[in-house]
Amino acid sequence: MVRKKYLLALILVVSFTVSAFLASDVFAWKAIRPVMGPDGKVASWKDEQIPDDRVPIGVNEVKSAVGVFGYPEEKFGLNVTPAMANVDTTKPLTYLSVKVTPGDELPTSGPWNGRCYMQFQTSFLGMEIQPQKDYAGDFQFDLIDKEGRIRTRKVYQFRKGFYGEGGLRYRNMVYFYEPPDLRGMSILVWKPVDEQKADDNWIYLPALRRVRRIAMSQKMDAFGGTDMTNDQIDRATGMWDANIVGETTLYVDKPPINNCFGSEPHRAHIDGKHCVIVEMIPRNKDWPVGKNIIYYNKAGGEWYYEETYDKGGKLVKILLPFMAHMYPKQPIYWTYGDWYAHDLRTDHKTMMYLPEIDKAGYKVLDYKKRDWSNYVFWYDVGYSDDYVSQKFMMTGTR
Amino acid sequence: MMRKKGLIILFSFALVLMLSIPGWAAYQVPGVCGSLEIGGYIRNQTDIRAASPQDIMRCDTSAAIRFDYKPTPVFQFYLELRPFVDAAFDMTGGLRDENRGVMGIDHEDYAWRAKAPSNIGSAGTQTEVGGWVRQHDVLSTNMNTSYWLKTTFLREAWMQFMSKKWRVRAGKQIVTWGETDGLKLLDIINATDYRHFIIDDMEDSKIPEWMMNITYYFNQDFNLQFLWIPKYVENFQAPAGSAWAFNGVNLIYLYDHFDALNIVSGGGPLPAAREACHIDYGDPSNENEFGVRFKGAIGTSTDFTLNYFYTHQKNNVMIRNQWRYDPWLGPGGTDVFQFYTKPATQRIYGGSFNHVFDNILGLMNDLVMRAEVAYYYQTEFFGTYNNFDYTTEIGPAYVGLSPGGDLFITKRDLLRTCIGFDKNVYWLGLNWLMSAQMFYERILGYPDSHKGRDCYISNVGLTEAKQDEFTWTFYVNTDIMNERVKFDNLFVWNSTKQDGWNRFKVGFDISDHWSLWVGNNFFWGEDRATEINPFVGNAPWWPGSGGFARGPANPDTVSIGNIRRGDALGEFSRNTSFFMDLKYLF
Numbered sequence: 008m009v010r011k012k013y014l015l016a017l018i019l020v021v022s023f024t025v026s027a028f029l030a031s032d033v034f035a036w037k038a039i040r041p042v043m044g045p046d047g048k049v050a051s052w053k054d055e056q057i058p059d060d061r062v063p064i065g066v067n068e069v070k071s072a073v074g075v076f077g078y079p080e081e082k083f084g085l086n087v088t089p090a091m092a093n094v095d096t097t098k099p100l101t102y103l104s105v106k107v108t109p110g111d112e113l114p115t116s117g118p119w120n121g122r123c124y125m126q127f128q129t130s131f132l133g134m135e136i137q138p139q140k141d142y143a144g145d146f147q148f149d150l151i152d153k154e155g156r157i158r159t160r161k162v163y164q165f166r167k168g169f170y171g172e173g174g175l176r177y178r179n180m181v182y183f184y185e186p187p188d189l190r191g192m193s194i195l196v197w198k199p200v201d202e203q204k205a206d207d208n209w210i211y212l213p214a215l216r217r218v219r220r221i222a223m224s225q226k227m228d229a230f231g232g233t234d235m236t237n238d239q240i241d242r243a244t245g246m247w248d249a250n251i252v253g254e255t256t257l258y259v260d261k262p263p264i265n266n267c268f269g270s271e272p273h274r275a276h277i278d279g280k281h282c283v284i285v286e287m288i289p290r291n292k293d294w295p296v297g298k299n300i301i302y303y304n305k306a307g308g309e310w311y312y313e314e315t316y317d318k319g320g321k322l323v324k325i326l327l328p329f330m331a332h333m334y335p336k337q338p339i340y341w342t343y344g345d346w347y348a349h350d351l352r353t354d355h356k357t358m359m360y361l362p363e364i365d366k367a368g369y370k371v372l373d374y375k376k377r378d379w380s381n382y383v384f385w386y387d388v389g390y391s392d393d394y395v396s397q398k399f400m401m402t403g404t405r
Numbered sequence: 406m407m408r409k410k411g412l413i414i415l416f417s418f419a420l421v422l423m424l425s426i427p428g429w430a431a432y433q434v435p436g437v438c439g440s441l442e443i444g445g446y447i448r449n450q451t452d453i454r455a456a457s458p459q460d461i462m463r464c465d466t467s468a469a470i471r472f473d474y475k476p477t478p479v480f481q482f483y484l485e486l487r488p489f490v491d492a493a494f495d496m497t498g499g500l501r502d503e504n505r506g507v508m509g510i511d512h513e514d515y516a517w518r519a520k521a522p523s524n525i526g527s528a529g530t531q532t533e534v535g536g537w538v539r540q541h542d543v544l545s546t547n548m549n550t551s552y553w554l555k556t557t558f559l560r561e562a563w564m565q566f567m568s569k570k571w572r573v574r575a576g577k578q579i580v581t582w583g584e585t586d587g588l589k590l591l592d593i594i595n596a597t598d599y600r601h602f603i604i605d606d607m608e609d610s611k612i613p614e615w616m617m618n619i620t621y622y623f624n625q626d627f628n629l630q631f632l633w634i635p636k637y638v639e640n641f642q643a644p645a646g647s648a649w650a651f652n653g654v655n656l657i658y659l660y661d662h663f664d665a666l667n668i669v670s671g672g673g674p675l676p677a678a679r680e681a682c683h684i685d686y687g688d689p690s691n692e693n694e695f696g697v698r699f700k701g702a703i704g705t706s707t708d709f710t711l712n713y714f715y716t717h718q719k720n721n722v723m724i725r726n727q728w729r730y731d732p733w734l735g736p737g738g739t740d741v742f743q744f745y746t747k748p749a750t751q752r753i754y755g756g757s758f759n760h761v762f763d764n765i766l767g768l769m770n771d772l773v774m775r776a777e778v779a780y781y782y783q784t785e786f787f788g789t790y791n792n793f794d795y796t797t798e799i800g801p802a803y804v805g806l807s808p809g810g811d812l813f814i815t816k817r818d819l820l821r822t823c824i825g826f827d828k829n830v831y832w833l834g835l836n837w838l839m840s841a842q843m844f845y846e847r848i849l850g851y852p853d854s855h856k857g858r859d860c861y862i863s864n865v866g867l868t869e870a871k872q873d874e875f876t877w878t879f880y881v882n883t884d885i886m887n888e889r890v891k892f893d894n895l896f897v898w899n900s901t902k903q904d905g906w907n908r909f910k911v912g913f914d915i916s917d918h919w920s921l922w923v924g925n926n927f928f929w930g931e932d933r934a935t936e937i938n939p940f941v942g943n944a945p946w947w948p949g950s951g952g953f954a955r956g957p958a959n960p961d962t963v964s965i966g967n968i969r970r971g972d973a974l975g976e977f978s979r980n981t982s983f984f985m986d987l988k989y990l991f
Binding site: 060064067068150152158159174185186187188190197199204205207213214215216217220221222225227228229231232233234291293294295350353355357367391392393396397398402 | 440444446475478479565567569572579580581583586606607608611622625628705706708759761763770771772773775827828829830831834836838884886887888889914916917918920988990991
């Protein structure tokens with residue numbers, strides 16, 4: 008027995024030595040930085056070497072991966088027109104891979120209806136925007152109670168569009184690394200093409216050391232203690248009726264927004280936008296929601312503002328889900344901007360955004376200056392499908 | 406000792422204070438090749454008996470520190486140290502005698518400073534509660550607190566190699582199999598820590614083991630896992646006399662430490678008593694264990710596994726009647742009754758699956774079904790004779806009887822199954838996770854008789870195991886205030902024996918680093934079934950001895966040897982308790 012123990016110890020020591028040797032030959036990771044021209048557009052690209060601990064897990068297996076620094080000023084990222092983003096809400100929405108429920112077919116002519124807006128929202132949340140292959144990055148959310156006390160969660164996210172391959176629209180993995188008691192927890196969602204089929208959801212809890220399948224009804228549960236539901240993060244389109252019930256121009260200081268919680272640049276971006284109002288009613292009567300009212304940019308399809316009403320018709324939650332175009336290499340990709348959610352019943356708020364300090368401890372963003380020049384985006388690196396599978400849930404942690 | 410405890414407390418508080426400063430609570434260590442994360446926690450779990458609050462059943466302070474080093478994407482090294490001290494075991498004014506399992510085991514034998522084997526004299530000595538102790542030898546490694554300390558300090562230590570097709574993890578680690586919650590059918594790769602019975606969290610209840618863990622991935626849906634454990638590890642038992650000690654453990658302690666057969670007190674020589682009251686500790690002839698699991702998926706809604714595990718019975722205390730040299734009678738053999746801890750090998754075949762029902766006949770949406778089957782081939786059980794006459798049938802073998810003669814070992818196949826359902830329900834404006842499981846267990850070829858006598862089967866806790874047993878679990882949790890406050894209730898009920906356990910707890914996230922849980926464990930059921938223990942009672946050790954060498958006059962009136970066979974959960978009804986779990990994580 009003693010010999011067996013020594014054998015195992017020997018294997019450990021040899022492995023450690025080999026990996027230490029390999030580690031000494033770490034790859035020199037590269038990211039490209041946009042050099043802005045006088046017209047405010049990217050004039051050229053500059054190569055820069057970045058430390059290996061700034062490369063997310065998964066991406067660090069792809070030696071050809073190249074990161075892309077953000078714009079030095081946020082405004083560059085926001086000036087993407089619907090035409091540039093290849094979105095035209097006056098014509099049929101044809102390029103999604105979704106197989107809709109019979110009776111919910113998208114219009115074959117004319118402008119978008121309510122379902123088109125909802126499907127498009129799901130599409131850009133799922134990064135299902137050609138030619139995008141994948142995304143890896145981190146984000147954080149602050150949970151702010153009515154006394155102003157803040158709890159923070161930080162996660163890695165892997166998203167990969169499948170565009171119908173294998174019956175999937177996309178896969179999404181969220182892996183928690185802060186706070187310590189959630190570290191290692193991960194949630195995996197596979198979004199099927201057929202919207203009548205439920206998403207496949209799994210959760211890995213380090214306390215159980217087991218991947219566990221969870222039901223779609225958890226769509227109405229709060230995501231990680233936030234004021235957003237899982238459905239708002241990953242909309243189950245087949246579970247909703249969606250109809251346009253009006254149009255309006257949004258102003259941040261007028262109803263319905265009424266100067267609500269939110270950062271000034273993003274409020275300014277919304278201000279004055281003409282929107283369609285879509286009423287969404289859940290088909291599952293067990294869900295604790297009477298309806299959602301969503302304001303979409305009529306021309307560009309962006310999801311600007313959402314209200315949630317309870318079954319008694321009372322407004323209970325509001326959400327400003329800001330999605331930004333801030334990726335200089337391919338400006339049509341949607342990137343998580345700041346999301347603000349407010350539960351009016353409990354006066355609890357959530358702010359979700361990209362972290363100023365990354366997992367390795369580098370300051371990568373300056374929200375006050377709106378400076379993204381030190382933030383590195385990782386799109387289209389071609390990381391393994393393992394990172395959006397149960398395999399990573401089991402092996403990405405202890 | 407007090408000085409040591411003081412230092413530990415001082416050190417713990419200093420560490421907490423240090424780590425409370427955000428700058429110290431770093432996860433990622435910069436300047437290291439690859440990534441090195443350091444984290445951990447300091448935790449205190451305190452349990453107080455409901456019926457007598459002065460009984461502190463647990464005051465367990467543990468500190469975990471974890472190092473997770475990934476020099477390259479394909480290699481990972483993980484180290485976790487988890488020293489702990491349970492002050493309840495050191496409190497001389499701790500558990501009241503009547504609340505200890507055996508009601509009066511010498512404190513010296515379960516305290517952290519439990520003595521190494523040392524003979525305390527041929528005549529033995531009186532214990533603090535009146536029992537007669539032969540010697541202070543610790544029972545066996547898995548019942549010895551110092552062994553726990555030594556073993557658990559290095560909680561996990563493994564390295565991992567990952568490639569597209571392979572994952573190889575070598576070292577001390579935890580492996581989880583199966584789909585069930587609470588009770589373990591296939592999830593027995595790692596031995597179980599029963600120091601606190603089954604009330605610990607699943608992760609804490611597992612004892613990491615040295616093993617090689619190799620997985621080959623055919624693709625994302627199908628993989629084959631192979632485990633090799635070079636040396637089996639026994640389950641940790643709560644030490645005799647402590648709050649969560651199994652009756653079987655208490656019984657062995659009694660047998661080993663006291664003049665259980667009353668040979669000495671009846672006038673017989675000590676060597677004979679020692680020979681009769683004897684425990685052998687032996688390793689199995691084959692210490693290896695190995696397991697194979699094939700995992701796959703059918704479509705996207707169903708996952709399944711097929712499992713095989715070559716292992717050992719980890720609750721490894723057994724009995725035997727053996728022909729031994731009898732120093733009392735001189736040359737010639739006699740049949741003496743002994744315990745031994747040499748674990749039997751065991752083969753377990755099984756499988757598990759889960760499936761999501763989007764809709765069941767239009768009646769219910771979104772239901773997760775989990776199921777698991779485990780077939781334990783040739784499991785060793787205690788067989789026990791029914792209607793045993795303890796006044797006439799028990800005694801030394803040379804007169805045709807045997808102490809403990811109502812017990813025998815028998816091998817039977819055991820089928821264990823579980824089916825469970827998980828469902829989210831919205832009620833009172835909250836999202837409730839509800840989970841129900843039904844466990845059905847059957848002992849195949851259950852013996853109605855043995856050697857012409859009626860009998861039944863007992864498990865290691867010396868509680869009667871029925872041929873068919875049903876156990877039900879219901880679990881519910883919810884949260885309010887954006888997961889700041891959590892409610893959690895687990896209900897376990899053995900409908901065959903009518904005993905059960907309910908755990909209710911409330912958790913509060915004080916901050917991102919501090920959490921507090923408080924709750925209650927409530928046990929009910931038969932704690933003193935009618936079967937008499939073979940070692941107690943007004944039993945002469947052989948017929949016609951005229952009162953010479955008899956068992957205690959009345960088991961209910963003596964302070965030692967009062968071990969009765971309650972039901973598995975019912976026997977802990979004395980342990981209904983309130984608990985607190987305070988944790989600082991970094």
